[in-house]
Amino acid sequence: MPNNRHDALGLSDADVLEIYKTMLLARKIDERMWLLNRSGKIPFVISCQGQEAAQVGASFALNRQVDYVAPYYRDLGVVLAFGMTAKDLMLSAFAKAEDPNSGGRQMPGHFGQRKNRIITGSSPVTTQLPHAVGVALAGKMEKKEIVSFVTLGEGSSNQGDFHEGLNFAGVHKLPVITMVENNKYAISVPFEKQIASENVSIRAKSYGMFGETIDGNDPLAVYEAVKRARERAINGDGPSLIEAITYRFTAHSSDDDDRTYREKVEVDEAKKKDSIITFASYLRDLEVLTTEIEEKINYEIDYIVNEATDYAENAPYAAPEDALKHVYEM
Numbered sequence: 001m002p003n004n005r006h007d008a009l010g011l012s013d014a015d016v017l018e019i020y021k022t023m024l025l026a027r028k029i030d031e032r033m034w035l036l037n038r039s040g041k042i043p044f045v046i047s048c049q050g051q052e053a054a055q056v057g058a059s060f061a062l063n064r065q066v067d068y069v070a071p072y073y074r075d076l077g078v079v080l081a082f083g084m085t086a087k088d089l090m091l092s093a094f095a096k097a098e099d100p101n102s103g104g105r106q107m108p109g110h111f112g113q114r115k116n117r118i119i120t121g122s123s124p125v126t127t128q129l130p131h132a133v134g135v136a137l138a139g140k141m142e143k144k145e146i147v148s149f150v151t152l153g154e155g156s157s158n159q160g161d162f163h164e165g166l167n168f169a170g171v172h173k174l175p176v177i178t179m180v181e182n183n184k185y186a187i188s189v190p191f192e193k194q195i196a197s198e199n200v201s202i203r204a205k206s207y208g209m210f211g212e213t214i215d216g217n218d219p220l221a222v223y224e225a226v227k228r229a230r231e232r233a234i235n236g237d238g239p240s241l242i243e244a245i246t247y248r249f250t251a252h253s254s255d256d257d258d259r260t261y262r263e264k265v266e267v268d269e270a271k272k273k274d275s276i277i278t279f280a281s282y283l284r285d286l287e288v289l290t291t292e293i294e295e296k297i298n299y300e301i302d303y304i305v306n307e308a309t310d311y312a313e314n315a316p317y318a319a320p321e322d323a324l325k326h327v328y329e330m
Helices: 013-038 052-060 074-083 084-091 129-140 154-158 160-171 201-207 221-233 264-269 276-283 292-316 321-325
Strands: 066-068 148-153 176-182 210-215 242-245
Touching: 013 052, 013 074, 013 084, 013 201, 013 221, 013 276, 013 292, 052 074, 052 148, 052 176, 052 221, 052 242, 066 129, 074 084, 074 276, 084 292, 129 148, 129 160, 129 176, 148 154, 154 160, 154 176, 160 176, 160 201, 176 221, 201 210, 210 221, 221 242
Parallel strands: 066 148, 148 176, 176 242, 210 242
Antiparallel strands: none
16 A cells, blocks of 8 residues: 555645645646747746645645735745635736735736735745745734745845845744745756855854755655645744745746756756655655546646636726736835
8 A cells, every 4th residue: 555645744645636736737838838828818927836745735724814925026836825716816916906915917827815824925036025024023923823935046045135134034933933844946046057156055053943855746744844844834833934845847937038048958858756746646655646536637727717818808998097006105
């Protein structure tokens, strides 16, 4: 009998199927967005492909009824797990008035939804980290059993906001979890030309917090690490820095040509560890994912993505005067 790792983590068969389904939905939405972009229907895509395991595994380890998340631009899997819908994301991609993130004002990947405690992000990278630290400070001051969870790419870990935010969190022992999704490239710059230390998580020691590097292609490993980090935070043991090693399958964005800085053979080799395939295989081996269940999941996801695409494409754009909403004159 194959090793049932999820049972040991306290996850039911239904839980891991939901993790798989959320990962697959993120992938299918992302793939549809690329098709829409290449057909000239939406202007921009910044992809989550290859990083779904880290995003969804981490999200399921949190209390998604009370915890706050400050996602970075690739975190389609995170925001789906926290309650954003395929329709919400497609409305954003098409820049329609109903887009819950910005009413069509912002480019895709700039997530924000108050009802699901998704903290609004902006274009400068890493600015979300001090915001997440601020939420954690507020939670501690109000004596609430919550954590804030913030993600970023490894390239962003070289920005000042990263160091200032982690230092403040460490000094005040705040309940914040920082997860670096190390996909090996800061746009076109490989890891070894970005960071002098052996990894990102080693920096945790400088800020007086727990740090570890984990396999970001394994949703159960990510779940376990983030669950432990949340328990430490709630118990008053302070923040954690988690580095999830993963890989970006696509170009940096729909405006990037990754063939100029990495070889196809490298990408193909990385795709052999595609978490969508490996996690499905794990579930099949345990007979949790049967042919019947898999067909049902694929049918449901196809329906969700098609419906979201059709709805968003036909939804109205914002009125021109709406560009003046929420803009203040000093």
